[in-house]
Ligand SMILES: *[C@@H]1O[C@H](CO)[C@@H](O)[C@H](O)[C@H]1NC(C)=O
């Protein structure tokens with residue numbers, strides 16, 4: 473048994489420069505991830521999601537992921553459904569089940585919504601329960617290591633994510649990341 477805690481990350485300062493209401497799609501549309509020297513660096517939701525994944529992947533010794541806007545759009549559609557219930561219970565029979573891997577997150581906080589960095593950190597935190605040598609997971613009942621193993625799944629090359637505020641709340645958010653090729657294949661090791 474190993475403890476998993478609800479991860480409360482410090483919000484990166486750059487995040488404060490962003491309107492919390494900016495949609496992931498709009499941010500993605502005006503920033504393709506490249507910077508020109510001299511421009512102020514604004515860290516978009518997309519870059520936060522990608523950077524958090526790639527830091528965990530580097531730590532595991534696997535190659536970085538690239539962003540894929542098809543996965544982002546499907547994640548946004550998925551998050552648009554989750555936000556009604558404001559829950560991470562998977563949707564029933566979503567069209568891309570099995571085609572893409574998927575991680576779900578719910579952030580709830582009084583004043584600061586769950587950021588992309590926190591969402592990815594909540595999955596990576598499962599690492600503390602994962603035993604690589606035996607490829608087993610000692611997470612508490614009802615929890616798995618599947619979020620972490622998908623983040624660091626070696627054969628996965630692409631990711632796309634989205635986050636939405638819950639319909640009933642200004643404080644709660646849901647976040648979805650989708651992965652291709654999908655990870656967490658039974659009987660295989662992540663890395
Ligand atoms: C990103 O945008 C910059 C500036 O508009 C452009 O020079 C660059 O080629 C683009 N990169 C990609 C990968 O689309």
Ligand SMILES: *[C@@H]1O[C@H](CO)[C@@H](O)[C@H](O)[C@H]1NC(C)=O
Nearest residue numbers: 539540541542543630652653
């Ligand atoms: C993004 O993912 C979709 C679905 O797997 C794929 O069809 C598409 O070619 C990918 N796009 C890029 C730029 O790799």
